[in-house]
Ligand SMILES: Cc1ncc(C[n+]2csc(CCOP(=O)(O)OP(=O)(O)O)c2C)c(N)n1
């Protein structure tokens with residue numbers, strides 16, 4: 184079921200990007216399975232009442248992956264699927280980067296890397312102060328973890344013992360200009376988050392069962408926030424573009440568009 | 456005339472300056488490919504420094520590089536080298552009197568599809584508020600090349616706002632520019648439009664719209680927002696009695712504010728402002744966004760005609 188949802192998210196996202204003829208393909212593709220697990224199973228949500236205060240919150244701190252989240256929200260029924268065609272159009276409610284006041288289901292406005300992480304920490308802290316049991320999930324990029332603000336957020340979250348916070352790291356090993364090991368060699372995220380006093384785990388970020396198990400386990404952990412490092416591939420599911428630095432933000436040639444259509448059709452045909 | 460991308464101008468000009476001056480270093484924050492300096496990273500492996508996505512640290516490090524006698528040029532999208540790292544720019548560069556050139560790309564509506572988080576209408580206001588800063592907005596490729604060539608001699612903090620892609624060519628190849636000196640693009644005696652950057656083409660079109668109605672309108676390129684050409688401004692303000700500023704920026708703190716501050720106390724002069732009024736950015740193409748924020752030639756002309 185989660186795999187089918189993931190295929191649907193991937194196909195829908197590619198359709199949006201193909202229709203717009205440009206966009207952040209790589210970073211959208213690498214988070215598809217994670218979104219499927221969160222919105223397909225783990226999060227307490229009500230698509231008909233996106234602002235319900237008892238919901239779990241999700242912050243896409245790497246806000247440029249908005250398209251994948253919009254596809255997910257539309258499939259879940261937060262808004263009309265027809266809107267997906269307006270991605271990045273003049274006057275759209277689906278901008279390149281997430282905006283909590285434009286799109287139903289978006290819990291935080293993001294796009295300046297690093298800021299969503301702190302906002303998520305604030306939400307988790309606030310929910311604790313209010314004595315609530317909601318959880319906050321935040322998805323950060325591996326390149327995004329270059330930002331010093333992220334380390335302040337980690338220190339703060341751990342210090343406050345925010346066990347209602349789950350940090351998901353999309354470790355697709357590429358940032359905008361190339362491999363993160365060449366640009367700003369962040370050490371093992373497992374070691375880093377552990378040093379900051381998080382519960383940590385490491386999973387295949389394209390294996391829905393592994394992600395699901397990791398989150399289920401994280402929910403049982405107390406006194407510390409959890410970090411789940413997702414081993415992912417930037418551009419996953421679109422073989423011609425996988426692991427290419429150039430897949431960060433792409434303009435699709437006519438040939439690319441035919442290729443994307445082929446991928447979309449293939450995704451639709453796979454038996455459940 | 457040159458309709459080259461300004462990012463290409465940056466890379467080509469800096470490459471030739473770096474060949475002559477070993478103290479020049481370029482800093483990037485994971486947007487080198489966006490400005491194309493990655494194309495020379497083989498040639499200048501050590502002097503093109505990609506700091507990663509850490510703008511505050513990049514600005515702070517640039518200050519340090521300046522302390523030991525290097526000449527840092529720092530680039531990222533305009534919001535990230537101004538707003539995002541403001542205290543580092545203000546203190547480590549401004550207050551500490553270090554020599555750093557900051558290139559902010561795609562300010563205002565030029566950020567287009569990157570939307571509200573990437574679309575600063577306040578970068579010029581922020582940079583202008585730093586004591587002794589120099590604040591420039593580029594009008595076209597010819598100007599950018601000339602200013603970059605001069606910039607190795609600049610002292611203190613210089614902020615240069617550019618559009619990455621091609622701009623309408625305003626100047627003939629070989630034109631030279633002087634910081635603190637505006638350029639009169641068109642003479643006129645009924646009103647004067649003082650504009651910068653992508654608003655120059657709107658200003659020139661507005662002057663034409665007005666000419667059809669029998670109004671003679673002057674256009675000044677005030678690319679040097681700080682220091683401002685007070686003498687030129689005062690002369691045309693007195694000549695016409697009506698100044699209209701036009702900027703791809705918030706009306707607070709930018710060109711409009713600078714012009715109002717300069718002309719405060721002058722009698723019988725009306726000053727109107729075309730600029731973003733209490734609004735954040737959003738996604739869209741430039742013509743659409745110019746219409747949404749009332750930054751079109753017609754908006755400017757209306758201030759003169761109505
Ligand atoms: C503060 C800030 N600086 C720079 C950018 C421009 N930018 C957008 S995405 C990106 C790379 C992000 O890399 P990563 O976090 O690994 O995400 P991925 O592209 O792999 O999804 C950069 C530099 C930004 N959005 N915010």
Ligand SMILES: [Mg+2]
Pocket residue numbers: 324325326353354355356357358417
């Ligand atoms: Mg990445």
